Amino acid sequence: MSSENVEAMKQVFSRPVSLNQVQTHFCPGCQHGVIHRLVAQAMDAFDIQGQTIGVASVGCSVFLYGYFEIDVIEAPHGRAPAVATGAKRVHPQRPVFTYQGDGDLAAIGTSEIIHCANRGEPITVIFVNNTTYGMTGGQMAPTTLPNQRTSTSPYGRDPGKDGYPIRMTELLAGLEGTAYAARVAVDTPQHVLQAGKAIKKAFQTQLQDNRFGFVEVLSTCPTNWGMKPVDANARVAEEMIPYFPLGVFKDASAQGE
Amino acid sequence: MTKRLFVKGNEAVAMGALEAGCRYYFGYPITPQSDIPEYIAREMPALGGEFIQAESEIASINMLLGASACGARAMTSSSSPGISLKQEGISYMAGSECPGLIVNISRSGPGLGGIDASQADYFQATKGGGHGGYHLIVLAPASVQEMYDLTMLAFDLSDRYRVPAMILADAVIGQMKEALEPHPYTAPADLPPKEWALIGPGERGVNKVVKSLYLGDGELEQHNLKLHRKYAEMQEKEVRYAGYELNDAELVVTAYGSTARIAHTAVRLARQQGYKVGLLRPITLFPFPKMAYKRHTAAGQKVLCVELNTGQMVDDVRLAVPGVEVEFYGRAPGAGSLPTPEEIFAQIRLHCEVRS
Numbered sequence: 001m002s003s004e005n006v007e008a009m010k011q012v013f014s015r016p017v018s019l020n021q022v023q024t025h026f027c028p029g030c031q032h033g034v035i036h037r038l039v040a041q042a043m044d045a046f047d048i049q050g051q052t053i054g055v056a057s058v059g060c061s062v063f064l065y066g067y068f069e070i071d072v073i074e075a076p077h078g079r080a081p082a083v084a085t086g087a088k089r090v091h092p093q094r095p096v097f098t099y100q101g102d103g104d105l106a107a108i109g110t111s112e113i114i115h116c117a118n119r120g121e122p123i124t125v126i127f128v129n130n131t132t133y134g135m136t137g138g139q140m141a142p143t144t145l146p147n148q149r150t151s152t153s154p155y156g157r158d159p160g161k162d163g164y165p166i167r168m169t170e171l172l173a174g175l176e177g178t179a180y181a182a183r184v185a186v187d188t189p190q191h192v193l194q195a196g197k198a199i200k201k202a203f204q205t206q207l208q209d210n211r212f213g214f215v216e217v218l219s220t221c222p223t224n225w226g227m228k229p230v231d232a233n234a235r236v237a238e239e240m241i242p243y244f245p246l247g248v249f250k251d252a253s254a255q256g257e
Numbered sequence: 258m259t260k261r262l263f264v265k266g267n268e269a270v271a272m273g274a275l276e277a278g279c280r281y282y283f284g285y286p287i288t289p290q291s292d293i294p295e296y297i298a299r300e301m302p303a304l305g306g307e308f309i310q311a312e313s314e315i316a317s318i319n320m321l322l323g324a325s326a327c328g329a330r331a332m333t334s335s336s337s338p339g340i341s342l343k344q345e346g347i348s349y350m351a352g353s354e355c356p357g358l359i360v361n362i363s364r365s366g367p368g369l370g371g372i373d374a375s376q377a378d379y380f381q382a383t384k385g386g387g388h389g390g391y392h393l394i395v396l397a398p399a400s401v402q403e404m405y406d407l408t409m410l411a412f413d414l415s416d417r418y419r420v421p422a423m424i425l426a427d428a429v430i431g432q433m434k435e436a437l438e439p440h441p442y443t444a445p446a447d448l449p450p451k452e453w454a455l456i457g458p459g460e461r462g463v464n465k466v467v468k469s470l471y472l473g474d475g476e477l478e479q480h481n482l483k484l485h486r487k488y489a490e491m492q493e494k495e496v497r498y499a500g501y502e503l504n505d506a507e508l509v510v511t512a513y514g515s516t517a518r519i520a521h522t523a524v525r526l527a528r529q530q531g532y533k534v535g536l537l538r539p540i541t542l543f544p545f546p547k548m549a550y551k552r553h554t555a556a557g558q559k560v561l562c563v564e565l566n567t568g569q570m571v572d573d574v575r576l577a578v579p580g581v582e583v584e585f586y587g588r589a590p591g592a593g594s595l596p597t598p599e600e601i602f603a604q605i606r607l608h609c610e611v612r613s
Contacts, residue, residue, distance in 0.1 A: 068464075
């Protein structure tokens with residue numbers, strides 16, 4: 001390779017500046033790492049790392065303060081949207097986002113997320129749905145699929161007794177205060193690209209429209225699903241997407257795509 | 258001449274908070290404290306602050322946590338059942354060293370109880386209330402003026418120690434109208450700057466975290482010891498109480514807040530009839546004025562503790578002065594159970610033989 005060619009090379013891939021250079025604690029095959037990266041890329045795209053305040057929730061995502069190079073408040077279980085509301089009202093010019101799992105956002109924190117969206121708080125919410133409580137050892141979540149076995153639904157989720165999995169994106173899309181609501185997955189390269197776009201859009205909705213943006217990301221939990229990572233990844237398309245369809249359910253932002 | 262206003266205790270809390278620079282209020286309606294959010298909802302827009310009527314007590318305390326973590330002087334207010342709901346967030350604020358003001362205009366319980374005055378939240382307020390073994394700074398106003406003054410003090414103490422503060426009053430102090438002399442707030446010159454507050458890492462070049470999770474070996478123990486050193490320091494420096502006719506008293510009546518007002522009248526009645534009796538009124542319920550009780554019982558005086566509950570603060574009094582005879586008179590909270598001055602005077606006569 002000649003020296004002229006070396007000079008012509010340019011870097012096309014690198015670690016986002018919004019991510020710390022540390023190893024994560026996530027299990028093999030867990031997709032939190034991919035989703036963290038997409039969130040970091042979105043922050044990089046808008047060059048907001050230095051101003052951003054993240055709100056961590058309770059669950060596997062609690063350690064995000066160790067992974068993102070931003071300021072972080074650790075919220076009580078389910079309360080991240082309320083904590084983010086307080087932060088955003090104090091710093092209306094600074095980007096604020098929450099990153100929450102399905103137990104956190106769709107069970108104990110249902111009230112907080114619905115009213116945060118309904119107020120149209122100009123924040124971004126990243127909702128990671130892996131159909132189980134990962135951190136506590138794989139219990140039944142509000143998003144656990146019918147007949148899915150978990151440690152607290154050992155005979156499979158019985159919708160007659162346990163209710164049905166909640167489709168949070170559709171629910172929130174129905175609120176006036178929600179400007180953007182999308183569901184994405186990260187099980188294929190194409191889906192990763194779409195997910196990156198949606199997350200970026202949810203930040204754009206906050207930064208440019210001063211409105212509420214929400215992205216649900218379907219994710220894997222091989223450890224608690226009792227599956228190999230490759231099989232867990234396949235389950236996203238085989239079982240989750242049929243119940244939790246991908247797509248943009250609301251886009252009332254000014255810019256569109 | 259100083260301006261005097263005729264206002265409710267609840268309004269005085271709101272006025273004191275706004276005068277002290279509180280620009281963020283998060284709350285939820287509940288009797289008998291709703292005058293506070295109503296006043297602030299009316300006045301805050303002109304001051305450029307934020308008022309949010311949240312969807313729940315839980316949400317409002319967590320909004321306070323978020324605002325406090327970002328360095329704002331902020332508050333919430335509620336009454337007993339709502340304060341119970343806030344305990345989760347209060348514990349997180351204590352663990353995360355987030356200052357802030359929580360006002361409890363308490364009402365009778367347990368459960369939905371009633372809307373009348375009660376002092377049955379003393380244990381909840383002073384012993385932590387939520388999980389994990391922490392304390393709040395707890396101030397107990399006994400007048401409308403003190404509702405104003407102690408609200409300001411609560412913010413200052415909370416910011417100084419990074420410990421959440423509570424105003425513990427009740428329906429009597431919150432709803433009654435008295436003269437208030439509002440005075441301008443001056444921040445103590447030595448209040449430490451909030452260098453820990455979150456503003457995004459860009460301006461200081463390093464990212465900061467406000468959290469209460471410590472998983473490493475020894476980390477949480479060290480954190481807890483740090484919190485408890487602060488409580489010990491407050492015990493040294495921040496105790497406040499008021500005394501009335503204590504110098505030659507043979508019986509020390511003690512009460513806080515609304516019952517202290519009634520006991521004050523009872524002590525005055527007793528003095529008129531020659532009983533050597535005085536009143537010791539704690540203003541800080543945490544830190545508790547232990548030394549004051551020691552000092553005023555050093556010559557063998559007895560204590561009569563009066564509360565609008567079945568006996569809570571009396572435990573702290575007995576711990577403060579072991580060996581001293583401590584009598585208790587209380588009324589279980591509920592409509593119609595507020596003791597009269599004559600009722601307390603009768604108790605004074607029962608326990609005080611010495612007449613001058």
